[in-house]
Amino acid sequence: METRMLFAGFGGQGLLFMGKVLAYTGMLLDKQVSWIPSYGPEMRGGTANCSVVISDEEIASPIVNRPDILVAMNQPSLDKFGQAVRSDGVIIVNSSIVKDVPVFSQCKVLQVSANDLAHDLGSVKIANMVILGTLLKETDIVKIEDVHSALAEIIPAGRQQILEMNKKAIQTGFELSV
Amino acid sequence: METRMLFAGFGGQGLLFMGKVLAYTGMLLDKQVSWIPSYGPEMRGGTANCSVVISDEEIASPIVNRPDILVAMNQPSLDKFGQAVRSDGVIIVNSSIVKDVPVFSQCKVLQVSANDLAHDLGSVKIANMVILGTLLKETDIVKIEDVHSALAEIIPAGRQQILEMNKKAIQTGFELSV
Amino acid sequence: MAKIVVKREVCKGCRLCLDECPKKIIGIEENANSHGYYPAVLLDESKCLGCSMCALICPDVAIEVYK
Amino acid sequence: MAKIVVKREVCKGCRLCLDECPKKIIGIEENANSHGYYPAVLLDESKCLGCSMCALICPDVAIEVYK
Amino acid sequence: MNKVFDKTKGLTDVKTHYCPGCTHGIIHRIIGEILEEKNLLGQTIGVTPVGCAGFAERYFNCDMVGAAHGRASAVATGVKRSLSDKVVFTYQGDGDLASIGTAEAIHSAARGELITVIFVNNAIYGMTGGQMAPTTLPEQKTSTSPHGRSIEKAGFPLDMPKILSQIEGAAYIASGSVDSPKSIIQAKKYIEKAFDTQLAGKGFSFVSLLSTCPTNWGLSPRDAINWLQENMIPYYTLGELKTWK
Amino acid sequence: MNKVFDKTKGLTDVKTHYCPGCTHGIIHRIIGEILEEKNLLGQTIGVTPVGCAGFAERYFNCDMVGAAHGRASAVATGVKRSLSDKVVFTYQGDGDLASIGTAEAIHSAARGELITVIFVNNAIYGMTGGQMAPTTLPEQKTSTSPHGRSIEKAGFPLDMPKILSQIEGAAYIASGSVDSPKSIIQAKKYIEKAFDTQLAGKGFSFVSLLSTCPTNWGLSPRDAINWLQENMIPYYTLGELKTWK
Amino acid sequence: MGKKQLMKGNEAIAEAAVQAGCKTYFGYPITPASEVIEYLSWRLSEAGGEFVQAESEVAAINMVQGSAACGVRTMTGTSSPGMSLKQEGISYIAANELPCVLINVQRGGPGLGGLGPAQGDYFQAVKGGGHGDYRTIVLAPSTVQEAADLVMEAFDLADLYCNPVMVLTDGILGQMMEVVQFKSGTQRELPVKDWAVKGSAEHADGQRRIVTSYYLDSEKFEKFVKHLGEKYAQIQKAEQRWEEYLTDDAEYLIVGFGTCGRIAKSTVQMARKEGIKLGVIRPISLWPFPVEAFAKDVKGYLTVELSLGQMIEDVKLAVGDTTPVEFYGRQGGMVPTPEELLEQVKEKFDLK
Amino acid sequence: MGKKQLMKGNEAIAEAAVQAGCKTYFGYPITPASEVIEYLSWRLSEAGGEFVQAESEVAAINMVQGSAACGVRTMTGTSSPGMSLKQEGISYIAANELPCVLINVQRGGPGLGGLGPAQGDYFQAVKGGGHGDYRTIVLAPSTVQEAADLVMEAFDLADLYCNPVMVLTDGILGQMMEVVQFKSGTQRELPVKDWAVKGSAEHADGQRRIVTSYYLDSEKFEKFVKHLGEKYAQIQKAEQRWEEYLTDDAEYLIVGFGTCGRIAKSTVQMARKEGIKLGVIRPISLWPFPVEAFAKDVKGYLTVELSLGQMIEDVKLAVGDTTPVEFYGRQGGMVPTPEELLEQVKEKFDLK
């Protein structure tokens, strides 16, 4: 099985990290993974995105033009990439920010008011993890426990609190019914 | 007709100038001419040489590997290039400096004690012109008067004395019986 | 009588003007502009000196001063 | 009692030593060396101070000094 | 009420891509103001560097040429030698001018090239994500000196105005900062004098300005200004180092 | 009688290709003598420039690397960083170091690189046939300034030791000449101190020496020395510009 | 084999260098290659090496020359414009027959260009952007793992042939994270570097060493150049590398290196589903170009590059003019999709 | 036509530039190209232009960029190592679509090499030693007269296509004196340079001009690169130049540019005497390579170069693999004799 994902939004919304957590989890599960960020001067302000592929076999092209899963953290991202999502794919929208969600006939669209939920959890910075939780629930790429293990490795020891907050946010997103 | 000449000796012996005078004369006569110096760090001290071709038609290769005429102003030059002279060619040797003149069966060898003659004329610096005079006599590439005209153009106006000395040296070489 | 006008779409919300204002009468808007920045805003026009300190420090030339 | 020896094949006949010698006892040979240079030569050993001025200025380290 | 402060015509209406609070924008403004005030906009050619100011051709409201990284002074030389009656300036970062473009800067000065060079010293490579610059302070952390700039391994910061003021062809060398309205007003005077130097045909003119990089210093814009005041100002020679009047 | 002056073991027996009376040879000798006297020959790596001294790897009796034109200081940096316990020096002309290699020289100094740079200033490009150097004096005639160096068009000579002495990483900067036995003895002391600086790990060390180019100046060796004394010595800063003791 | 790590291509390149025993790194920052220098700025001193952020790419390559002359494993990395500045230095290093590793994480050119991935430096890398007759071995990975492996291999090849070896990647590969495991260095026997300078007292024979590329005598110089020519011929024979993907029964082949080679594999998977017998040749050594790979009996080649078409010349030279060699390229940081390539295959070879 | 003058190739190049209206020259001395800069150091100011001896080749090429951006005819010249240093700048100039003329009086490489004549920079000149997709028009004269003519032509082509044009010669041609007469400039109609910066007040439309090569947007950048590609294709169609010498009835052809092309003519003269039907194709434009010249029905080609063989790739690409293409080269400043080439022709094609 191969899942191709695109995470897109503003710089600073934690998109690259979200992708990295998934990729790392994939690695721990001995899967093939690839993660590609957008880079360059656009990194400052403007949009940022990253493509992640998790696969059981060798990944031929790591570039994600037609994602199975799109996470859209702002309006331009949804407008730009929404149509490219494969049929039977999933779009997860941060509805705290994206106000105008058109109909995508080819795929499922989930709206998560991630900023609000994250705010309630203590910081808008973990809106990305809320979305990740929803993503984990809606798909079966990796298990939530595996993501927890990955997070524990990625987040430096000694930053226990951050780890816990992230886990909590994932859990919140996971338990949502959208 | 095409004449290919090689002038070789120590740096400072006026070889490049000698070649230039001939090339310039050729130009005045509407002939095709080419003049190639040796160049590079060897220019300082060491050997210097130049190749001159004067031709009635387009000059294909301007590089002189097998000269019709060789002027050898020092021993190494004679040793290095003597054998390359074409049959029926001419070698003119500055016998003031070159002491060891082997037999070249393929061509004529003329020995001119150019330094001594030049010294008598007032300066060893014009040994090259003495040799040039002999060359003009022994071959029919260009006429001596044409060389005089060329010299008059090459030597800046106002340096009349130098012009005259050069002419005299050429005349001396020309009148030698070798 | 003086005032400043912040071009809210040009402002990047860097807050430099806030500190520079001798009267501390500049604040930050609650809503982001279309670039996602929270722009500065004059809070109390009555106190404005028109001294242009804010405009001088503003890296984005987002402030106009009236006097 | 002092003297200098000029390595005639190394000397380039630049004449710098001639001027530098306080005793002006260095001259130039009549015959060129194999490189075409006319080498320096000590003219009057009896006057040599062994002061090494000549050797110090010689760019080609062509002079040995004895004392 | 009258408008007593408005955006200069010396800058275009394009919104800059600089990070919030980055003082590149302030320097742009005062250059633009001087070009406008001196009525030079129609006869000026600006040369941009590669660095965060690499898009500045969009912002300055005059003819502009983009140079390769470090070569703005050389490009400006080419421009000035071709259009000797025009005003030519470069805008260069500390990586651009004090590292890869060292030779070009020094030799433009030595030739007494009639150009004005604005040097923006933010002690870092902003554009490429915060690597050490020749002007990075001792012990300052950057992405290529993560444990702080080691004097032993990476040496000392270069004080470009100090070095350039040793060069005969340089007619005007000044070193300022843009950390406060006061220093900004001072900086503007320096820049004005630099252009005057060029207009008077006196020789090479150069203004160094200390500037912030909140993003790569990892500080808020205000903290960045404070850091500049506390660390850079004491370190670098400031003032007019060379004048001709 | 004892031999009181003999050729140093610091030089090989190869006859140099330098023109008669060219003082490059004198500088070679004193460097060679110091390397021998300090017993460094077996642990020294020299770096040659491109210029008349481009064949100097044949003359110095130690391991040698040839650098590209102007890059000797960079090559020496590479060597020193690889062999930190060895002694590394460069020998560079004024075209090499003060023109194309300006940035490399300045940044080796700024880094405090533990190398010794010998800078031979003969106010001309010797090797390539006498073109103007950054150090060519005002009004001096060269093959690229046939009417004399124009201050207006070509600017002023660069005084490298003066510039380098402004740099913090530079620990020893001296400027001398080799126009007389006295100045030669002085020059040798400078070079010795420069190597001492390196051996003591104090930082970058640099000795500039005024030198003649009889061939391209169009003067006899003696007249060349006179010209140097009358024209170059008054122009350039001489003496120890920076020391650490 | 080390443990699995998730790393950016640039970081993997840097780490692989350290693991290969690289002792010095000289570089200058540039997007999208900066992670190489950033990583080594701390990692190399940790590993007992020396790191210098040079004042320019020109200085960096000449520092590399100095370091390589000492017989030390050394590297520099940059992206396209920076590599242009290194050309003189590379020519000198090749002329001095010094081993070193060069990294080019290509971005879009010419000029300042863009920061997107590109392959427009193929000619510069493969034909030699510097002056004179020399060759650089050029290796082009397509995954992060392969980038790490080829860097280690590059150090070996450099030592083996006393020649600069370039690893040519692009912005995508540089910025991409994939799983990588570092292999322990190859056990290849490598020549002793007794030509290296290190102070004559250190040499067994007591003789001093000279590393230069200056020739006063044309005859000697010609002999040297011919020696280089022979060395290059030997490398061409021994070091051709490439990957084949479903070529056995292929009727058409896509030729692409690096990222293009990977995308092409996806295209093949799609084509096979449609019954089109498509395969891929992915050149790994760009110089020597893997001419041996092209002794195939197929109906056509489609060369795919992120450029206006550069490698295609080598493909044509390898294939001859009996089989059609077509071209499809994207530029400016744009990358083709697998679908797009399939479209091209069908169009160019009339398979619709 | 001017009066006849006996001039060195380098001087003729310099004078031709002046006569073509070159207004600025930026250069750095190097053997065997120095006469170009020496000549222009006085001649250009005499002719109302500006001359700058730059601090380096890098500075010089960037000064050229600045000058070319002003719409002024400008030139720089150097020899091989210096040309390597200009590669970044050339790529920028090509990307900015600025007209300028570049002179490379080649010497022996790689590295510091030797000062003898060589043709080892063919790849650098023709394939592009800088980064990214760009092309330089390259013209290779073989006589002093042709050098002068091609320099004048180069200025026209540069203006016509807004592209750098290189005149590629070698040490022999640079140092050689031959008779030269300067033609009055061509009467070609050239595009108005209204893209040039000169202060916005000078522009008829009052709009400011911007000369840059920075692209933030890959799609726009790709469009631009494709535009370059189209321009290059157009040049390839319109600007192929070559000389043929006794090709009409030839059974064998020597292919050689510059000095080699001239030597080959002597070889042909010798061969004809022996009844061997030999001819010469002398490519004059190296890029675009004169592929059209190779539509010949002959038994074989002998490519002769002063290198290990670089142009031969283009000859093979032009000829295909139906006719044998052989190679003979000299290196390191050595030059083949006409006799030597005849020997090679006989040997390679079994004519003994």
Ligand SMILES: Cc1ncc(C[n+]2csc(CCOP(=O)(O)OP(=O)(O)O)c2C)c(N)n1
């Ligand atoms: C030849 C070359 N080398 C490196 C780069 C990458 N680069 C772009 S900008 C820059 C440095 C920017 O720093 P600075 O000049 O200080 O400007 P800032 O962004 O800080 O304003 C570098 C190294 C490049 N574009 N070209």
Ligand SMILES: Cc1ncc(C[n+]2csc(CCOP(=O)(O)OP(=O)(O)O)c2C)c(N)n1
């Ligand atoms: C890149 C490059 N540019 C130019 C040259 C030509 N070149 C060789 S030596 C030299 C200058 C020599 O002058 P200097 O450094 O002063 O040494 P000198 O010969 O006077 O001792 C030049 C320009 C070169 N070899 N390489």
Ligand code: SF4
């Ligand atoms: S003009 Fe002065 S008082 Fe008014 S807001 Fe600005 S800084 Fe404050």
Ligand code: SF4
């Ligand atoms: S200084 Fe300018 S950009 Fe910053 S918050 Fe104030 S108005 Fe906005």
Ligand code: SF4
């Ligand atoms: S040692 Fe002194 S006195 Fe003797 S020759 Fe030399 S300089 Fe003259």
Ligand code: SF4
């Ligand atoms: S100084 Fe030396 S080289 Fe010159 S003449 Fe005297 S001994 Fe000869």
Ligand code: SF4
């Ligand atoms: S990176 Fe730094 S210098 Fe660049 S725009 Fe941002 S704050 Fe300014």
Ligand code: SF4
């Ligand atoms: S050219 Fe000048 S510097 Fe070079 S060896 Fe001759 S005299 Fe000395």
Ligand SMILES: [Mg+2]
């Ligand atoms: Mg900076």
Ligand SMILES: [Mg+2]
């Ligand atoms: Mg010099």
